[in-house]
Amino acid sequence: MHIYAEQRFLDNHIRNISESLEIEIISSRPNQESYLAYNSTGLSFIKDAANPKEFLYVDFLKGKLGWRIKRAEHESNLKKAIGKTKKELNIFDATAGFLSDSMIFLSLGHKVMAVEQSKIIFYLVEDAIKRAQSKIPFLRNLSFLNGNSLDIFRYSKESFDAIYLDPMYPITKKNVKGSGDMRSIRSILKLENILNEENDLCDAFMQCEYQKIILKRPLKYKKIYSNINYQVKGKTTRFDIFI
Ligand SMILES: C[S@@+](CC[C@H](N)C(=O)[O-])C[C@H]1O[C@@H](n2cnc3c(N)ncnc32)[C@H](O)[C@@H]1O
Known part of the structure; x- marks a missing residue:
């Protein structure tokens, strides 16, 4: 390459x-x-x-992502998943990807530490942050890191109100093609020889001390954990909340 x-x-x-x-x-x-x-x-x-x-090409100012950020107030499911609060939350995004979900948390006034394991994805997103920084003031509430989120979480001295987990969706016959973004992420992870151990990551975070875990899953995905406190369901995805 x-x-x-x-x-x-x-x-x-x-x-x-x-x-x-x-x-x-x-x-x-x-x-x-x-x-x-x-x-x-x-x-x-x-x-x-x-x-x-x-x-x-990651762009926070235009296109699908730019549009989603502009109408963050309409993200009712993600808002419900975080919970109604006037307080500024400190959210740990353990599966940053293209930061789309984190950008919603930030635009709702929260602070985010987001971690991405892939160096290539990290640099694509970091480049987008650099381009958008002067136009999106809430980006100063973001700390974006490259590495394994579990290691970073364990060593962090910060206290987080919520851990957000959006691991890669399992490949099924139905979604084998997946969305363009997910296909790109998969091919980048393959290039970097990064294995996707989605359940291991969730299991490991479940063993950590946390105030709240928000786990994003496909709507019909089997429930792996029995201790879910509540769920927020959308048309294709759901959020499983653990307190
Ligand atoms: C489905 S994508 C997340 C999409 C993201 N929520 C968004 O809004 O763009 C999952 C991402 O999590 C990353 N990931 C998976 N395990 C990780 C880990 N242990 N540490 C850091 N990043 C991880 C993958 O590389 C991938 O980019």
Whole structure:
């Protein structure tokens, strides 16, 4: 895998990413495999060099995500899952992904520590944060880290009002194709040789001391834990709440 960046776009930001990912920057567009591309619009991931028009680019200001953030007040299920409160909560997002859910928590006035295990996803999102920072003031209430969330949670000295878990959905016959975002996450995790141990992660957090766990699952997914306190159900997903 390479980072494709023309000479005129080279800066310390992309050099640091190249060093951290241990992948070389090249100035001509790769014609095979997956690659990262960096230019004046930021960092993107191209899954298949033969199809460069299909790329993954995180944007908090425009598109699907930008629209969702703008209408955060309408996220009634996520709001119910957090619980009605005027207090500013400190939320630990253990499965950050593209930060879409965390951005809703932040826009509702809460503080978030979000952790993503994949370095590639982390840099794509960090790049989006950098671009949006001056336009989205609540981003200053976010601390975004790369690593294993369980280790980071165990070593953190902060106290959290809620742990948010949205592990990858299990692959079933029905969702084998999945949404574009989920397909991209899966292919990135595969590239980085990261195994998805969704149940192990949930089990491990269940063993930690917590005030509240919010577990996002497909609506019809089997209940694995019997100690659910309540559920918030949407059209396709549900939140299992543990107190
Ligand atoms: C379904 S996605 C989360 C989507 C996210 N809620 C959003 O709104 O964009 C699951 C993410 O959790 C990450 N993940 C899974 N286990 C993790 C762990 N132990 N530590 C950090 N990140 C983890 C995966 O790499 C993946 O990006």
